[in-house]
Amino acid sequence: xxxxxxxxxxxxxxxxxxxxxxxxxxxxxxxxxxxxxxxxxxxxxxxxxxxxxxxxxxxxxxxxxxxxxxxxxxxxxxxxxxxxxxxxxxxxxxxxxxxxxxxxxxxxxxxxxxxxxxxxxxxxxxxxxxxxxxxxxxxxxxxxxxxxxxxxxxxxxxxxxxxxxxxxxxxxxxxxxxxxxxxxxxxxxxxxxxxxxxxxxxxxxxxxx
Amino acid sequence: xxxxxxxxxxxxxxxxxxxxxxxxxxxxxxxxxxxxxxxxxxxxxxxxxxxxxxxxxxxxxxxxxxxxxxxxxxxxxxxxxxxxxxxxxxxxxxxxxxxxxxxxxxxxxxxxxxxxxxxxxxxxxxxxxxxxxxxxxxxxxxxxxxxxxxxxxxxxxxxxxxxxxxxxxxxxxxxxxxxxxxxxxxxxxxxxxxxxxxxxxxxxxxxxxxxxxxxxxxxxxxxxxxxxxxxxxxxxxxxxxxxxxxxxxxxxxxxxxx
Numbered sequence: 001x002x003x004x005x006x007x008x009x010x011x012x013x014x015x016x017x018x019x020x021x022x023x024x025x026x027x028x029x030x031x032x033x034x035x036x037x038x039x040x041x042x043x044x045x046x047x048x049x050x051x052x053x054x055x056x057x058x059x060x061x062x063x064x065x066x067x068x069x070x071x072x073x074x075x076x077x078x079x080x081x082x083x084x085x086x087x088x089x090x091x092x093x094x095x096x097x098x099x100x101x102x103x104x105x106x107x108x109x110x111x112x113x114x115x116x117x118x119x120x121x122x123x124x125x126x127x128x129x130x131x132x133x134x135x136x137x138x139x140x141x142x143x144x145x146x147x148x149x150x151x152x153x154x155x156x157x158x159x160x161x162x163x164x165x166x167x168x169x170x171x172x173x174x175x176x177x178x179x180x181x182x183x184x185x186x187x188x189x190x191x192x193x194x195x196x197x198x199x200x201x202x203x204x205x206x207x208x209x
Numbered sequence: 210x211x212x213x214x215x216x217x218x219x220x221x222x223x224x225x226x227x228x229x230x231x232x233x234x235x236x237x238x239x240x241x242x243x244x245x246x247x248x249x250x251x252x253x254x255x256x257x258x259x260x261x262x263x264x265x266x267x268x269x270x271x272x273x274x275x276x277x278x279x280x281x282x283x284x285x286x287x288x289x290x291x292x293x294x295x296x297x298x299x300x301x302x303x304x305x306x307x308x309x310x311x312x313x314x315x316x317x318x319x320x321x322x323x324x325x326x327x328x329x330x331x332x333x334x335x336x337x338x339x340x341x342x343x344x345x346x347x348x349x350x351x352x353x354x355x356x357x358x359x360x361x362x363x364x365x366x367x368x369x370x371x372x373x374x375x376x377x378x379x380x381x382x383x384x385x386x387x388x389x390x391x392x393x394x395x396x397x398x399x400x401x402x403x404x405x406x407x408x409x410x411x412x413x414x415x416x417x418x419x420x421x422x423x424x425x426x427x428x429x430x431x432x433x434x435x436x437x438x439x440x441x442x443x444x445x446x447x448x449x450x451x452x453x454x455x456x457x458x459x460x461x462x463x464x465x466x467x
Contacts, residue, residue, distance in 0.1 A: 012331075013302050019280055051331030115429065117332060119376065119406050120212045120461040121254055143459040145254075145285060147332045163210050186285050186307065188249065190463050 004038040007067070007083075008032045008135065009057045017046050017080065020185035024196045034066045042202040043070050047082030051107065051150070052094025054082050064100070071102050076202035077174045081148060084172070084179030088152045102177055105153040111165030117149040121184075122162040124170055130209040132159040132173050134197050144170070144180075144187040144194075151181055176201070176208060212457045213423045214254035214430035215447050216408060219244060219439045220261045221290075224270040226440050227261070235462025238438040242277045248437065249282045252461030256282070257310070257378070257432060260290030268297075272304045287335050287378075293318070295328050302329060305347035307379065310378060312337040313351040315369065316358055324375025331405075336374040340395055341382045347395060354382035362395075363402055370403040377407045378432065384412025386435075391418055396426030408432050416442060416450035423456055 006017050008030045021028035029036065030046070037043060047054045058064050071077055071087075077086050086099045089154075091107035099107075103162035110116045123141040126132070135142065146162065149186065152169045154161060159170035160180075172179045178198065200206035219226045219241050226244055227235040238244070246254050256278070260271045268291065275288055288301045289310025298309040311330075315322050315336055325334045337356060340347040340362045347362035366377065379399050381392035391409045400407045406429035409422040413433040422428040436442045445461045452458050 013305075013307060015300070015303065016279060016283075016307065019305065020283055023280070023283065048332060062397060114211070115406065117375070117406075119332065119427070120214055122210070143462070147285075183285075186283060188284050192255055192283060 003029070003040050004036050004042045004044065004202070005029045005172045006032050006044045006046065007037060007063065009054075009061045009063055011047055011049060011054055011057050014046055014194075017044060017185045020192060020195055021199075024199070026199050029102065032061050032063065034062060035196070037063065037066050038069060040070070040075065042068070042076040042078070042199070045077070045079045045083035045086065047086060049082065051082060051085060051091035052095060052097040055094065055097040055099065056088060058086070066096055067100060069101060071100060071177060074176050076198070077178065078176045078198050079179040080185070081181060081183060084181050085150060085152055087172070087177065087179050091150055093150050103152065103155065103157050103172060103174065103179075105155055107150045107152050109150050110148070110168065114165035118146045118168075121145050122164060124160040124162060127154070127161050128156065128158050130157065130159055130173055132171065132178075133201060133206050134171060134173070134178060134194055135160065136197050136206065138190060138193055142190045144182040144184065144190055148181060154162060154178075173208065210457050212459060213428065213451065214259055215252070215419065215428050215444055215451070215458065216255045216432045217248045217253050217444065218257040218410070218432050218434045220259050220434065221274060222262050223267060224274055225332060226438065228435050241274050241439060242281065244438070245278045245282045248444055250461065250463050252459065253284065253444045254430070254459060255285040255287065257287045257289070259310070260288070267319075269392055272300060275301060275304040275306050289337055292322070295324050296440065298325055298329065298333075302333065307376070308333050308335050310335040310337045311340065312332050316349065316351055316360070319368070319372065322369050322372040322374055325376070330372050331375035334373060334375045335378050336376070337378040337380065338362070338368045338369070339380045339382050342395075347398065350382055354385070365399060366399055366402045370405060374403075374405055376405055377403055378410055379407055381411035387412055388414025390414060391422040391426055391462060392430070393426045394423060395401075397430055400427035406430060416447050419447055420451055420454040420456065423451070424454070
């Protein structure tokens with residue numbers, strides 16, 4: 001697959017996502033160009049820092065509508081960390097900032113019974129009525145790396161959670177849209193396998209569920 | 210569930226990993242990229258590179274090392290040593306670092322922490338704090354412990370937490386290089402003062418020191434250098450010891466090779 005894009009909107013360390021795809025033999029283009037993103041066969045949306053700042057950065061690059069179109073057309077889509085949270089409607093972190101809204105609900109702060117941010121490796125537990133092949137080929141309850149203070153609600157689209165002061169939404173999917181609260185590009189061989197599965201799904205080599 | 214991290218620290222000088230006590234008697238301990246790969250295989254949860262010379266010549270070498278590491282090892286990488294500005298940090302992050310660590314510059318330029326957090330997000334900003342005991346508490350020191358600052362540790366921790374530190378890398382300069390275990394009192398002081406994760410550093414001699422750092426000191430992560438570089442203990446052995454002590458740690462994701 002030659003036209004996987006990593007959306008470059010001036011937020012965070014995008015090179016690590018690009019390098020992780022390169023490590024599994026997939027060339028990934030870092031771009032903020034609307035046409036390139038609109039024509040991509042798969043879109044990866046990373047994100048770190050504050051929700052509101054990411055929402056603003058997408059808007060100021062003129063990318064909000066482009067991404068909404070990709071999502072409504074069913075272009076395989078992977079949101080990572082705040083990029084995952086952006087798939088929801090809003091976040092407690094930045095009241096008034098509107099997300100892409102493909103998943104329902106508001107991103108909320110992690111439980112105050114645990115240390116926030118969660119900055120550690122944690123295990124994924126599969127959940128919910130929607131199966132996923134994103135974890136195909138991995139051992140049960142694989143360890144992945146999280147850095148976050150907020151998380152989306154656990155909903156119908158949630159396919160895996162981790163335990164951190166209660167169940168935390170870690171991986172979600174509806175159709176060809178997926179989101180990971182953890183960082184697959186920083187989760188060692190487990191994370192690379194998840195990216196490989198996403199690419200295989202986007203290419204049609206692996207069913208989504 | 211809480212899962213303490215194990216972090217090997219690689220002191221880098223002229224593109225090589227070195228070890229020594231308090232920056233003296235440096236001994237070559239290998240190629241950083243090779244060591245990073247080995248530690249990743251053994252189950253290191255993160256890596257820390259410290260550029261211990263941090264001259265401008267060396268900076269270019271360090272950036273190469275970071276680039277090569279980030280192409281082969283896919284776990285979080287913190288890089289520090291001589292980071293004095295947002296621009297310094299940007300260079301390292303662009304090369305593939307996930308977090309930057311600031312130490313002396315945070316003391317001489319207090320708003321550096323805030324500027325870094327505003328620019329890259331708190332999760333990118335590790336504040337390294339070197340502490341030495343003094344009557345009635347601890348004092349912040351810089352330049353490998355040679356320079357006293359007169360700043361009270363507890364106040365400093367509150368301040369950098371407030372300014373935007375994402376994590377504290379706390380080194381006991383009294384224990385560093387002694388192999389007598391972490392300063393648990395110091396750790397407790399830090400972990401009960403700040404809201405962000407605390408990485409324990411300085412003094413590890415045995416694997417039970419790692420367990421104590423988490424269990425008694427309240428550390429979120431344990432950092433060590435010489436016990437790993439010398440080959441005395443492997444990361445997976447450290448993880449096993451921690452797991453045997455009842456801590457929830459991530460095992461190596463690779464099959465054991467030797």
